[in-house]
Amino acid sequence: MSLLRLDDVSKSYGGVSAIRNFSLHVEEGEIVGLMGANGAGKTTAFSLIAGTQPVTNGEIWFAGARIDQMSAYQINRLGIARTFQIVRPFVGLTVLENLVVAAMHGHQAEPARAAAEARSFAILQELGLARQADHLAGTLTLAGRKRLEIARAIATGPRLLLLDEVLAGLTATEVAAALDMIRHVHQRYHLTLIVIEHVMRALMKLCSRIVVLHHGEKLAEGAPNDIVVDQRVISAYFGKRAS
Numbered sequence: 001m002s003l004l005r006l007d008d009v010s011k012s013y014g015g016v017s018a019i020r021n022f023s024l025h026v027e028e029g030e031i032v033g034l035m036g037a038n039g040a041g042k043t044t045a046f047s048l049i050a051g052t053q054p055v056t057n058g059e060i061w062f063a064g065a066r067i068d069q070m071s072a073y074q075i076n077r078l079g080i081a082r083t084f085q086i087v088r089p090f091v092g093l094t095v096l097e098n099l100v101v102a103a104m105h106g107h108q109a110e111p112a113r114a115a116a117e118a119r120s121f122a123i124l125q126e127l128g129l130a131r132q133a134d135h136l137a138g139t140l141t142l143a144g145r146k147r148l149e150i151a152r153a154i155a156t157g158p159r160l161l162l163l164d165e166v167l168a169g170l171t172a173t174e175v176a177a178a179l180d181m182i183r184h185v186h187q188r189y190h191l192t193l194i195v196i197e198h199v200m201r202a203l204m205k206l207c208s209r210i211v212v213l214h215h216g217e218k219l220a221e222g223a224p225n226d227i228v229v230d231q232r233v234i235s236a237y238f239g240k241r242a243s
């Protein structure tokens with residue numbers, strides 16, 4: 001049984017059709033890349049899975065439960081966490097406090113503050129943020145804030161983690177370090193990942209499978225080496241983007 005399944009999912013915002021008849025299966029432990037040009041519907045797909053937007057049509061199943069009628073809070077408790085393209089930590093809290101808030105919620109909610117703090121600090125160590133634990137989140141660099149965003153999502157104890165452009169705006173060195181960190185947490189926390197990314201080379205290195213959205217529909221799906229030579233993908237995606 002797939003960990004996540006989208007069956008014929010569609011989403012309209014008023015008159016705007018953002019996703020049309022999108023079906024997707026994700027197996028436990030996979031790293032799946034989701035790519036497509038601006039406005040293709042990638043972030044909307046995450047919002048539907050995480051429950052921050054309701055589906056217009058179709059069904060979403062996670063770990064055997066139908067989740068498309070659930071609230072974002074219920075879905076997070078079941079074990080799905082996401083990051084946001086625009087990172088939004090609590091800037092007035094320390095890095096550690098940001099994680100403690102997350103660790104007290106979610107799939108593996110830890111109500112006792114001391115235990116939440118211990119788990120949070122361990123996650124900061126795994127992600128290379130322990131030295132900044134007492135710094136205010138607002139003082140971190142962009143790369144640090146992106147790392148904190150991932151750490152906060154992990155602190156909720158997810159089985160499925162949705163990463164929305166966590167490499168955007170990073171330097172080549174920072175991208176390489178972030179890729180190592182993502183591979184590490186994938187193993188360390190036994191995660192299943194869906195990764196939205198414009199940096200094709202990064203997706204190639206990270207994912208076993210890539211799904212391409214185009215104008216809200218699935219255009220192609222397959223192994224990274226097949227996707228980069230797929231003529232439909234080349235003309236629909238690379239043809240329109242210089243990067």
Ligand SMILES: Nc1ncnc2c1ncn2[C@@H]1O[C@H](COP(=O)(O)OP(=O)(O)OP(=O)(O)O)[C@@H](O)[C@H]1O
Pocket residue numbers: 013016017018036037038039040041042043044045
């Ligand atoms: N809250 C919203 N209200 C109305 N329209 C929306 C909303 N969110 C997204 N859209 C529209 O839905 C379509 C898909 O947008 P979405 O943000 O999902 O694409 P994307 O592939 O994530 O793009 P990007 O790479 O630019 O983030 C676009 O036409 C967008 O303008």
